[in-house]
Amino acid sequence: AQSVTQLDSQVPVFEEAPVELRCNYSSSVSVYLFWYVQYPNQGLQLLLKYLSGSTLVKGINGFEAEFNKSQTSFHLRKPSVHISDTAEYFCAVSEDDKIIFGKGTRLHILP
Amino acid sequence: KAGVTQTPRYLIKTRGQQVTLSCSPISGHRSVSWYQQTPGQGLQFLFEYFSETQRNKGNFPGRFSGRQFSNSRSEMNVSTLELGDSALYLCASSGQTIGSYNEQFFGPGTRLTVL
Numbered sequence: 001a002q003s004v005t006q007l008d009s010q011v012p013v014f015e016e017a018p019v020e021l022r023c024n025y026s027s028s029v030s031v032y033l034f035w036y037v038q039y040p041n042q043g044l045q046l047l048l049k050y051l052s053g054s055t056l057v058k059g060i061n062g063f064e065a066e067f068n069k070s071q072t073s074f075h076l077r078k079p080s081v082h083i084s085d086t087a088e089y090f091c092a093v094s095e096d097d098k099i100i101f102g103k104g105t106r107l108h109i110l111p
Numbered sequence: 112k113a114g115v116t117q118t119p120r121y122l123i124k125t126r127g128q129q130v131t132l133s134c135s136p137i138s139g140h141r142s143v144s145w146y147q148q149t150p151g152q153g154l155q156f157l158f159e160y161f162s163e164t165q166r167n168k169g170n171f172p173g174r175f176s177g178r179q180f181s182n183s184r185s186e187m188n189v190s191t192l193e194l195g196d197s198a199l200y201l202c203a204s205s206g207q208t209i210g211s212y213n214e215q216f217f218g219p220g221t222r223l224t225v226l
Contacts, residue, residue, distance in 0.1 A: 036217075041219075042219055042220075043115070043201055043217035043218050043219045043220050044201065044203075044217040045217070046214070046215075046216075049214070090153075090154065096167065098144065098156045098159060098167050098169075099144075099156070099203075099215060100156070101146075101153060101154040102153070103153040104153055104154075
């Protein structure tokens with residue numbers, strides 16, 4: 001069965017600084033990967049997805065992620081964060097017809 | 112298109128009671144999945160329904176059950192509530208499947224508190 005590891009439970013970063021949220025998944029023949037964001041008191045929203053093709057995936061709100069098959073990683077990056085990026089971010093992998101989520105990383109934006 | 116809706120948004124129950132949560136998927140979507148979100152366990156898959164049939168099931172006790180109606184609306188039921196059932200219950204609907212890829216759209220969730 002697939003598993004997803006998000007290495008940091010919380011990441012503090014100053015406003016306008018770059019950020020990287022780390023994600024590793026267990027190996028599989030083929031894999032579909034996702035990043036979701038959850039704002040306070042809301043459901044999950046898809047930020048970006050990797051299905052195939054280019055390993056650099058661009059998503060909404062200026063986020064991007066790079067699929068690295070050799071390192072089984074799918075780290076999320078943003079070059080300059082804003083206070084509105086305060087949220088919890090979930091890395092996920094698709095297995096059969098269900099989504100397996102990581103534990104989540106809380107992004108704290110410091111003024 | 113309207114998004115996924117869940118009712119009620121908040122619910123308070125006491126131990127031993129049962130509860131029913133409702134989810135209306137995006138129009139045209141036939142798959143509905145349910146997840147439990149807690150601070151300790153994160154997001155855990157409960158089950159998935161497609162065309163009124165349970166297609167996948169997670170590792171939850173039999174107290175957790177669900178069903179799907181012909182209009183794709185889904186309900187989940189938890190019987191004999193325990194304190195540990197306090198969680199945010201999220202519903203997600205999907206309208207396409209490509210291989211094993213299944214883009215899911217999430218509702219806002221139902222916050223269940225068990226006292």
